[in-house]
Amino acid sequence: MPQPKPQNYARKPEEPASRRRFWVILGKLLITGLTLALLYHSVVADAATAAAWRQLLHTALAGAGRGPVLLALALVPVNWGLEAWKWWRLARHLEPVSFRRAFRAVLVGLTLGFVTPNRVGDYAGRIIELKSRRLDALGAVFLGRYCQLVATVVAGSLGLMYFLFRFYLPGYAATKLGVLVAVLLLNAAVLVPLYRSRLLLSLFTAVRPLRRFRRYLAVMPTYPARLLSAVLAGAGLRYAVFCLQFGLLLYAYGARPAVGPALAAIAGTLLLKSLVPSLNALADVGVRELSATHLFGLLGEPVLPVLSASLSLWVINIALPSAAGLLFVLRLRVFRKRQPTAP
Template sequence: MNILKITTALLALWFIYKRVIEKEQFHVFIDFIKQKSQSPQTIFYILFVTVMMFVNWGIEAIKWRLLVMQLWPISFKESFKAIFAGATISFFTPNRVGDFAGRIFFLPNKVRLPSIIATFIGNLSQLIITLSAGLFCSAFFLSEYFQWSGALITFTKFAACIAGIGLLAAFPFIKYIAYLPPLQRLKNKYNSYITLLENYTPRQLTYTLFLSLLRYSVFSIQYLILFCIAGIHISPTLVAVVCLIFFVQAVIPTVAITEFAFRGSVAILVAAPFFTADNEIITASFALWLINLALPAAIGSLMILNAKFQNNSN
């Protein structure tokens, strides 16, 4: 296990370092920081956004702990470590689906596989918030992207709002899919998974959704502050653009270690009808990627290196 920890941590650190340093945008970002370093206000904002990264992942740790407590009484401290370890593994997987692989090492063997359900529910709640926010915002800005007839635009806006409301309303009752005949027939084989899903109450799932909304608000504010630092003034339109950027990024699979180019392209494409400051958009997008994904992945590799993983005896 020690060899696995050391190998995983060192490889992760090396890959992260290479991927960040090799990016041309990293050096552009450093030059940008040097230019802005004369302003104490800018330095404060950058530090504030960095601190918000810990708040962001701290909320995720609270959410995951809430869901995992059905299986194992994990502490917030261990949950926080697990979240960062998951960020490291997920840095190399499409749409960060590998985060459970880092998290499960902080749980006893007997609950590791069932905990995948807890991670899935937490990730699904975050996705639903992202999709719903994007759908609501798209309802107001569809005409800026598509030259459709008035009737079609009106219908699409209405459908987007209904879809967003439907996703939010349905999530607290997702546990009831466990009672569908196909899943009940699998219960003998996958009892721990299905039972865990059945045990979540609508109240717990609603609270999970609230935590996801809180986390979404945190990284949206981070993005808005970074846009402001880059020279784009915060406005209701920019808020909607940020929601639409997250929406598009969520529905297209990417790998975090290579996704910055994709993120930057999406940000420019979505913002195009409203803003033409491509360099500023790229800078803000890279800064968010660096602070919210690359930095946590690096921290997580150290968590893995120093972790005392749960063993078979637990």
């Protein structure tokens, strides 16, 4: 009787460092080329965005709105600095990390997210910058984005409720009460899982297609409520900065809505944009502009100033920082040396 062939349990040799280096360099070049191509398509080749960008530069350099435009530009590092602070607080729960490295990770993630569906590259950019516990870092990134979503949903639902009450449901007291209850339930539904993340993990366990993601979020219950409140406060402050930038650009382009209704329109625009999945950062542009022109149109504002302000907001907050992030992508260390194991 023939004997079974013995199995070979020898470990396969690791991929040569030169080959890995080749693929890393090739990946960086592809990301750089794709990012530059998308930036060109969105800022230069697209007629509407190019016109808004030229008008923004003209307004900033010579127009009466120079002050608001320059202030909006000065708030860009504040905006992304707050996002870096959020990630720094979340990441140092996993390993010691400096704020400088957290800021670099945010810019790398912004650049990678610029060219990926639903900005999933943002996860990769932040995780690569960590030295250990990269699997747990997926849950940390999700937690930071979830905090920003909570701020967007709370403010945006209130903004859309203002438009529903004023323009669509005048005289319908019972319907208004139902909408108010629905908004309160919605806000509770997004806020409770932040502090009771085990409920969210239970949901991921109960729904079969989501079970594979549960292990990536298992780190969430280890974050204390005090830290989550601090990150949520940072998300709210960053949201306020974003709204202020939008308002400054509207003023610079000649739109003069009342402050309260303008804030409701901005909040509603940001919520509608966040609810629609996108193939890449360019897809966000059309959703945001469509929402902004409709809501501000209800307030009697002309389309052109609103469109220009919304496009300019995207250029200064997404396009320019994504281009800056390329400098860090090219210097990124994808593979790190393994620590020697004890005998």
